[in-house]
Amino acid sequence: MNDKQLERSLKQPEVPVSLEKKLRNNWHTQLKEQAGQRTVTPRMLMGVSTSVLLALLTLFLVVQQTTPAIVTLAMQDIASDAERNDQARYLFDDAMRVQLQSRNIQPPLPGMKVKMAKYCTLNKTKTTHLRIAGAIRGEVNLFIRDGGFDIPTWGAQQGEINSMQWQVIHPREGLSVLVMRSADMNPQNVAALIQEMFYA
Amino acid sequence: MKLFRKAASRAQFDEWISTHHTALYRHALWMTGNRDVAAEMVQEAFYQAWVAMDSLKESDKALPWLLTILRRAIYREQRYQYRHTETMNHLSELVTGKTDDEPQRLLLIYRALENLSANHRDVVLLHYLQGFSYEEISEQLQVPKGTVMSRLSRARQVLAELAIAAGDGNVVQLDNVRSEKHTDER
Numbered sequence: 001m002n003d004k005q006l007e008r009s010l011k012q013p014e015v016p017v018s019l020e021k022k023l024r025n026n027w028h029t030q031l032k033e034q035a036g037q038r039t040v041t042p043r044m045l046m047g048v049s050t051s052v053l054l055a056l057l058t059l060f061l062v063v064q065q066t067t068p069a070i071v072t073l074a075m076q077d078i079a080s081d082a083e084r085n086d087q088a089r090y091l092f093d094d095a096m097r098v099q100l101q102s103r104n105i106q107p108p109l110p111g112m113k114v115k116m117a118k119y120c121t122l123n124k125t126k127t128t129h130l131r132i133a134g135a136i137r138g139e140v141n142l143f144i145r146d147g148g149f150d151i152p153t154w155g156a157q158q159g160e161i162n163s164m165q166w167q168v169i170h171p172r173e174g175l176s177v178l179v180m181r182s183a184d185m186n187p188q189n190v191a192a193l194i195q196e197m198f199y200a
Numbered sequence: 201m202k203l204f205r206k207a208a209s210r211a212q213f214d215e216w217i218s219t220h221h222t223a224l225y226r227h228a229l230w231m232t233g234n235r236d237v238a239a240e241m242v243q244e245a246f247y248q249a250w251v252a253m254d255s256l257k258e259s260d261k262a263l264p265w266l267l268t269i270l271r272r273a274i275y276r277e278q279r280y281q282y283r284h285t286e287t288m289n290h291l292s293e294l295v296t297g298k299t300d301d302e303p304q305r306l307l308l309i310y311r312a313l314e315n316l317s318a319n320h321r322d323v324v325l326l327h328y329l330q331g332f333s334y335e336e337i338s339e340q341l342q343v344p345k346g347t348v349m350s351r352l353s354r355a356r357q358v359l360a361e362l363a364i365a366a367g368d369g370n371v372v373q374l375d376n377v378r379s380e381k382h383t384d385e386r
Contacts, residue, residue: 003328009309010329015225019239023217026243030250031210 060154067161068151073122074143074178075161077129081116090118092130100128103175105144106197111135112189123150132193138185140193143178171198209253217246220263223330224270230325231274233310241277245270264340267330271322312362320355323348 092114097107108114108130116131120143128144141164149168151157158167165187166180177198181190224245228238248269256265313321322341326332334352338345 006309007328007331009306010230010325011226012306013226013229015222016235016239019225019242020217020221022239023221023243023246024214027213027217027246027250030247 063152063154064156065159066156067159067166068149068155070123070149070151071159071161071166071178071180074141074166074180075164077120077122077143078131078141078164078180081129081131090116092117096128100144103144103146105175106200108132109193109196112193115139134182134185135189136186138182140182140185140190141180142197143180145176145178146174148176149178169194169198212259213250213253216249216262216266220266221246223263224266227267227325227329228270228274230310230313230329231271231321232278233314237277241270241274244273244277248273263330264332264336267326268340275318309359312359315362316355316358320351320358323351324355324359327352 092107096117100107112135113133114130115133116129118129120127120129122143122145125145125147128142130142130144131139132142133139148170151168158165160166161180163183164180165183166178169177169179171177171194175198177194179190179194181187221242224242225238228241228245229235232238232241245266249266252269256262313324316324319341323337326337326340327334332340334345334348337348341348
């Protein structure tokens, strides 16, 4: 037997006619099983995890950059006050002084004039609004509320709106203050004011 | 995009079944000597091939890739099940039928192959049954071309010796020297 004969002999065994069909059937069964149970590969898992993390990070950054609704409402209140002609009605009178002291809040520093003191309703909650002029220039608006401002802890706690710097502070349990400072007011003076009024 | 790729893979795999199942079955049959086991091994090979299809970079090398999967599946099966020892008795009934060669001759070839080491048997089957060149076998088995040639030469010698020992030197008297022309044809 030479090489050619060996080759021919090795190719002699018959292949079952049904084999091809059987192979195809098994493969189709395999395909159906795969469709039923989606295999999660480490690569897929990593991809999904990365996407979720990126989505969360993006959401966090968006929330961080978004001005809370309460700040916008406060800004609207400031704007509407500026158009009023009856600001003299809202002076820092004894009643307001007593009311603040009853909440353990000290009056503003003597050098800073309270241009307006009133109550307003922000998001259906009564809020004390003090508009205080800076010693030299600018002004700061304090929105004082018992409780919180409905801003989630992961949301922005400070930022800028209409060229005013805003920040939410919590001097103590059950008391929140939204501080809105005009750009031309000295921030150190504001810090001193806050310290004196709420932390003294 | 992934759906299109999957559809293309399915079409290609379907073609592989049509084109290569015969070669794989005969290869498995000569390795196992049992028709049922051979069919089972071919199924297993195609199963594994479908699962790992993405790992095949060159689609024109599907047959060598499938044969590698098949050989590994058979060796794994033989190691754990020891089916190899049970197959010889079945072979005589396998080779009867519409064959040109006498069943006795095929049985003798099978026994001769079985007496070869796995390395030598792989080379014989890849070269004579599948028609791969030395270079192609070298690539598939990841051994130098010289090793392929020496294994084939040694295998031929052993097959011839076994044939003579079986008292049928005329049946398996292999060419000792392959002509250059024949080698070039592959």
